[in-house]
Amino acid sequence: MRFFEKEIMNGQRDLFYRIPGEFSKYTNKNQLRYCVGAALYMPATREVIAEEIIAHKHPSLTTIVLDLEDALGDLQVSEGIEQLKRTLTTLKEAMEDGRIFVEKIPLLFVRVRSADQLHQLTEQLGNRQHFLTGYVLPKFTSDNGRDFLQLIKQQNQLGFQLYGMPILESGEILLKEKRLQELLQIRDLLQEFEEYILNVRIGSTDFCGLLGVRRSIHHTVYDIQPVRDCITDILNVFLRDSQFVLSGSVWEYFNQDLAIKGLEKEIELDRLNGLIGKTIIHPTHIKTVQAMYVVSHEDYLDAERILLQADGSIGVEKSAYGNKMNEIKPHYSWAQRTMMRAEAFGVFNKGVYFTDLLGVKVQNAV
Structure with a gap:
């Protein structure tokens, strides 16, 4: 797969100074963690998922989460598991028939409800797990996290290349009096299982639910101050030394121009704060998320120069555009992350x- 492959093939190659790199679930984890991009959640009960993947219905779609948790009612879970098995079986048959190739299958994840369900699911799916990139682990805490991650590790030991994507969304994290200790314990746990962690995801909808609030179409999640403060602490704990890649919260609105404007505003704040990619719930969000993570020409030249000058010969220099100061040591980590993003998104x-x-013409675009 490649971000914007359709656009590049259809005459928009000249928009890029450097085109995005190719990737699949087998790409090196250090690069793949930047490639999750817009992760589209779909109820696992949906019957046409495999057919849409085979038909390449959404060319920009590179990551799908088959949801067995919040997208399903409690009475739908068994139905969701059975349909999930059918979906993966259909993909297996399509590969055997040559109707689709592994390089064209989006990164597929399953969001489970609990570690017990994950254990049962791995047994039921068996070899069909080869079509998965991993599992999304909801309401991840220091208490339940080890059970989740031990199961991911066991499946890798059995020969399945699978990653975990924990979601930080529990009350233990939202509540101020418990937050720091809980975040530090989770970080210690994720460091122990680091080779199996692809992304750390932030579940702001659950945080809002615990507070009984909801952002409007005119506001971002950063406008809800208790949630903003919680995200701030998560970033402070997990962004250090670029050890983990964190993704942005889901945007709930669609089918209106205002919805896309709000999405753009929130992505801009996500990106500014070091988040990469975003959970989405509608196909109209895909291309906006991907496009806003393409690296600007100016940032790329700055990052390239900073990394080239990191031999200790200088400490600071004027940027390539001549409009800012680049300090080699303070900006080094930013430059590394920018180059990884450039490889993924171009x-x-x-x-x-x-x-x-x-394809939107606006004045004073930034």
Whole structure:
């Protein structure tokens, strides 16, 4: 797979200074963790998922989460598991028939409800797990996390290349008096199982639910101050030394121009705060998320120069665009992350913005 492959093939190659790199579930984890991008949640009960993947219905879609948790009512869970098995079986048959190739299958994850369900599911899916990239682990805490991650480790030892994506969304994290200790314990646990962790995801909808609030179409999650403060602490604990890649919260609104404007505003704040990618619930969000993570020409040149000058010969220099100061040591980690993002999402040519890729002409795009 490649972000914007359709656009590049259809005449928009000149928008890119550097085109996105190819990736699949077998890409090295250090790069793959930047490639999750817009992760589209779908109820696992949905019957046409496999057919849509085979038909390449959404060319920009590179990550799918088959949801057995919040997207299903309690009475739908058994139905969801049975349909999940049928979905993966259909993909297996399509590969055997040559109708689809592994390189064209989106990164597939299953969001489970509990470690017990994950244990049962791995036994039921068996070899069909080869089509999965991993499992999304909801309401992840220091108490239940080890059970989740031990199961992921066991499946890898059995020959399945699978990752875990824990979601930080529990009351233990939201509540101020418990937060720091809980986050530090979770970080210690994730460091222990680091080779199996692809992304750490933030579940702001659950945080809002615990508070009894909800952002409007005109506001971002950062406007809800208790949730903003919680996200701030999560970033403070997990972004250090670029050890983990964290993704942005789900955006709930769609089918309106205002919904896309709100999404763009929230992604801009996500990106500014070091988050990579976003959980989404509607296909109209896919391309906006991907486009806004393409690296600007200016940032790319800055990052490239910072890494080239990291031999200790200088400490600071004027940027390539001549409009800012680049300090080698303070900006080094940013430069590394920027280059990883550039490999995943590509780099725009000078004077090109995400709006150009989306086909939207605006003044003073940033």
